[in-house]
Amino acid sequence: MHNKTLTELAQGLREKQYSSVELTQFFLDRINQHQALNSFITVADESALEQAKAADTRLAADDNTTPLTGIPVAQKDIFCTQGIKTSCGSKMLDNFIAPYDATVIEKFNQAGAVMPGKLNMDEFAMGSSNETSFYGPVKNPWNLETVPGGSSGGSAAALAARLVPAATGTDTGGSIRQPSSLCNITGLKPTYGRVSRYGMIAYASSLDQGGPMARSAEDAALLLQTMAGFDPKDSTSVDTEVPDYSATLNDSLEGLKIGLPKEFFSEDLNNDIAAVIETAINEYKKLGAEVKEVSMPNLNLAIPSYYVIASAECSANLSRFDGVRFGYRCDKPADLTDMYTRSRGEAFGPEVKRRILMGTYALSAGYYDAYYLKAQQVRRLISDDFKKALSEVDVLMGPVSPSTAFAIGEKSGDPIQMYLSDIYTIAINLAGLPAMSIPAGFANEKPVGLQIIGNYFAEARLLNIAHQYQQVSDWHKLTPKGFE
């Protein structure tokens, strides 16, 4: 059952091979059985079974059902869920129960999906290894000594271990794609503005984007269908029609122009990973694609620019966590300043503090022009690089991560090394483009993802390109040992 695709599961529900309650219970049992992965922060057994019951009624009456009706979809703990804890991986929100649902959650609820629980993540989505979570690191099912990547590491690990058939993630600098790559699953970061940010706890507002994480492109298409769309509650969401993502999955790739940014394939890239990517691109050639080298000269500026912008925005976004209205408050504050400083000092982890301080510094009087403004200018240059490249080719391809899953603890003492994990993903967020990571092979028995980057709102094309590869490859079907 756990190896079935979403379409197969939906079909089983309609053919009454099992009910949604049975399906939900099956996955809840699997989640419980594999608690050692630490991929969930909250398991919502009771409410999930209630939702499943409601879905069964809806299915029986064939009342307004969707392909997701009755299917368990786990949510990253960054999406606010009414009545169920939303911690964002932080001690700060360990006691926070939102009084409302995020738009994404609302959409899944309307579709009749079942939420088995909330997935573990780096604290406030800041991290590339899932080691900054207040609830402890998540383990990579492919090798329990290694990290699943971050910040949507809980989602990636749960999917890889087949604990859930579908999940959501969010991607500010690579947080959907990098863990997808490290865990051998399919993740899509949509165009900025495609999926509503309302109710998604903000890290860096101009970069954050929620998206689907799944076991295949076909499944991701179904999830995105539900998540995407204009939301009047999010001023930055874009009011364009949502296409039928499943309808074009089987379009031919004949004549597809693939660009390979030479900056993605410099000597810094690990040879084993380079070989996997090369093999995957050769597959595309067989499918009728043409390949061309392109150049994006400003790509090397992406990381410094990202860390200034993301930190600046997070320094403001996280100032609401002050111990006054919700979240953690320190014990017996002496006065107001003591309440602020101790509440924040005791409840934020070191990585969050580091970024708040960097952002505060970058925005402060006398430094704004030198850092923040400069970073915004660099951001424009990077966008222009992509614009130019994507005027020559249909999509860009390259690696997702410079390394495969690394050992837990290996980089956690060295923030710069950690930041470099996102070297191939960050520029895409700065430009606001859609991009995917799909399983493309293994290097030293660890998964390697292929990144496919498209033009604005080209999600349907990306899913089509990913799906065609998955028709001729089996990487995405592989299950880690112990979770078959």
Next chain:
Amino acid sequence: MEWETVIGLEIHAQLATQSKIFSAASTAYGAEPNTQACAVDLGLPGVLPVLNESAVRMAVKFGLAIEAEIAPYSVFARKNYFYPDLPKGYQISQFELPIVGNGHLDIEVDGVTKRIGVTRAHLEEDAGKSLHEDFHGLTGIDLNRAGTPLLEIVSEPDMRSAKEAVAYMRKLHELVRYLGVCDGNMQEGSFRCDANVSVRLKGEEKFGTRTEIKNINSFKFVEKAINYEVERQIDILEGGGKVIQETRLYDANKDETRSMRSKEEANDYRYFPDPDLLPVHIEEALKDQIRSELPELPDAKKARFIEQYGMDNESAATLTSSRELADYYETVVKESGGETKLSTNWISGDLIGALNKAGLEIGQCPIEHTRLAGLLKRIADNTISGKIAKQVFDELWNSKASADQIIEEKGLKQITDTGAIEAIIDKIIADNPAQVEQYLGGKDKVFGFFVGQVMKETQGKANPGEVNKMLKEKLKR
């Protein structure tokens, strides 16, 4: 030494929108604490602001009324600081690119017209309120006000006296109410002001060090606070000291300003564009549309009143001091059949006097325009005298009856029957031979005595013109 005062004002006008600037919560004043604050106003994790279009339209309307530049592209920024009643830890405001640019407002002080520059006006959200009483040493937070739309109107340092500052503030107050963009209710804090005050030696070009007096919410206090502050600064400078740049508070009870905080410990607000909100684009077409909705503005209306109704400057200023009053006036003129002079006198005199005494606004006036017009008609057609009219006016104020009903019920109609008046005159002449003697002897003043007696006898109802005429006839002999 002769000192010159330099004043600039920052005025916060609360925009009269139904809902808040970035959320759908109501802006109505006076509700139970925290009942008009939604998830967005509370700054809950995950919520996002959505700009209220009507706040933007009001800002543009104001900008057009002061002939200001309307920015085709303006940006909301985050102003970062920690305060318990600031839910997000930042206030959404406008910094580098405000919606309203350079404009101006003309004020009149002692008969002289002066132009005051408006540097900018920007949109921002208000913060909540901290409540220090009734919490046993703790502090309560009321976020009903959080997210209320404000237009901050910043003037050039063009004012040279407290009087000018008050004139400017009054003029602005009158304007925003005319435009319907602010209710101007100062007790509820809908219209409040920060004053930047400095002094310099006359003839000097460089500005002196200024202090900022925060949150003054009455015209009277603005004048008093500035005057106090000017005196204080001059005293310091004449004593050889230096004025410190700082924020001060005006204490109305003690009539003094006090230091709140010095600029040295001022916050670094770390402004940056709010990534949750898109820049605001104002197209020409929207500007044109809003321009076409502008009402006749106070200055234009005043000029027209002088021209059309032959008023003096003072009456015109009074009667155009609010749109409602001007509308009331014009309706009364129309309904009274064009009695402009009577309308001017009665409204700017008796009616406003009565309203002031009762502490009422024209909108709460107990005499509807139709009933006042009815009274004026009866004065004009001589049914009642001006004196009797005052009595009828009082009745109009206290009842719902029309002037005609009151005149009828109380028998206040003028006696125009010459026979009846003649009989009374004859009787009074007969009863007062001594006065007749005096009058005939050349004491013209005694004439008034006879008029008074006739009026007394007729309870004021005799037509005074008729009485005068007949008395003169009778006393000739």
